[in-house]
Amino acid sequence: MRVLLVTHEAMLRHDTGPWHPERSERLAAVIRGVQAGHLEVVGIDSPMIDPVALRTVHRPDYIEMVRRTSTEGRVELDPDTPAGPGSWEAALRAAGSGPAAVEQLRAGSADVAFLAIRPPGHHALADRAMGFCLFNNIAITARMLADEGERVAIVDWDIHHGNATQDAFLMDPSVLYVSLHQFPFYPGTGWVEEVGIGPGAGTTVNISVPVHTAGDLYSEAFARAVIPILEQFEPDWILVSAGYDGHREDPIAEASLLERDYQMMASAVRAAVPNRRLIFFLEGGYNLAAMERSVTATIAGIAGEAVPSSVRLQSPDGAWRILDLLMKAQRPYWQL
Template identity: 40%
Template sequence: MSPCILVLNDQSICHDLKGHPESEQRMEQIRSILPGGRIGLKAPPVSMDDLLRVHMPEYLSRLEDLSGRCRPGGVAFLDSDTYVVSGSWDAARYAAGAAIAAAEEALSGRPAFAVVRPPGHHAGPVYGMGFCLINNIAVAAAWALTRVSQVAIIDWDVHHGNGTQAMFYDSDRVLYCSVHRSPFYPGTGRREETGSGAGEGCTVNVPLPAGSGSDAYLQVFQEEILPAVCSFDPDLILISAGQDPLADDPLGGMNLEPGDFGLLTELVCSVARKPPALVLEGGYGPSHGDAIMEILRVLDQWV
């Protein structure tokens, strides 16, 4: 068996706004429940070349400049939800670097989980939004495509990953599958959104109503997500692992329990040629750490 590798981002503490849902308190809760003996990697920050595969240079320059102009203790906003402080640029670069490191571990035959913040799946080519600055999983997918032919991204965060979808909507090399609450922020992710051009059919959106629980998610994975992945036959599966569909999440409005994320992970592993790489997205409730432990329990059994 190949125990799951954790890829951590100590710089996340530099991106922090007290009282905001997406703060360093999320990491503190997760770290408090992780066993001390688990193998953890510290990845370098992402290179500009890797960022430019998915983000436009003008957006990156704006983000770096906005962060650089923030004084210690000061804050700026990309939108009403998405803050930037003096350490945000560095924290985001290290988070994206950790996502690449997780993908590299998976391609080497070891399951990996980049437990990082800030999250990324709402960030698009020229914008950040929804707590997200740099799209970590998109950066990792684009990096992986320099080494393999096809990548699948499965997004189980309660919110639709509009940024990730936008980045690969025209591509036939990336399958993007999202199961998410709808209607809900950010208002995208309709079933009719299936890709365009060469990417037609490579986007799979499954919206679910508020309050959906284990039965609904398992049915979606067994009847829609997994068949799409098997048909696409990717060289690597990446998971946008947002645990905000948990019943106790203050922002999610869904009804999953921690063990359900272990079941979803088992289902993904059952169709994967190589171990998956996961990248943390949302998750703000008291049982978030327990859900991560359930995911790790399954990944540790990869053979």
């Protein structure tokens, strides 16, 4: 089995400053994590997307504003999201990585793709930057595939809710959005009762868990909801917002995931989609060592390998109530 690794050194030149958690060293950690897995790695450079293609998700005036940063010094596009002279090319290459991976997988160059990209994307709204994100990389690829008539499922396991990805497909029944995230937490969206609007009702699935939630609850959520919903939706493609900030060693959140939990989730999504139709998009993750190990565990999950661990963490008793609320919210749309 071969994994397509898509990245580019230009993304290192997206300068967020010396103290920002979303820093260039993250890419090296992710690349090491992919290469440490037991799959053959096929590498390609991320191409720059045509800026016109960004308009499927983003407003032209916002795209132009980001472009102008390439002629200025570092600017703050929002309180968490700096950009500078290297950010335009980095963002175009991050957004271009998904369509390039689709092309390579369709051609049979690899069996699965992992995109080591930055800036991340799932908070980038149609008209503004947010939460370290400039363009919504995964939404751009999902929109392209949906416009081609493909059924697309997005599974977002970053510890932050992908508010902008949800917004992009809230009324679209051809794109399923499933998010597991800490709540309440930044950006403040993604409560379990947010299920989509109009024709998109039921194609938004939010599993909003409290602090210190561990892999035991994630495993149960996959077994009772995520896997059955994916099986009933029957996606042609699964795109994963692969954030690793839910690891218990990550400095940003207060979750209790371990490497084997990422292995479990990767294995589950791999089994739910045809071969050569699975792409992982890097989102968050700010402890470099934990992220590297978790990416390797993701590759193990794809390969059908176990990740042994003697550590057993338990979710708080109150966390389990969210599964009852989830079932109540989603049963009108799915057989659960």
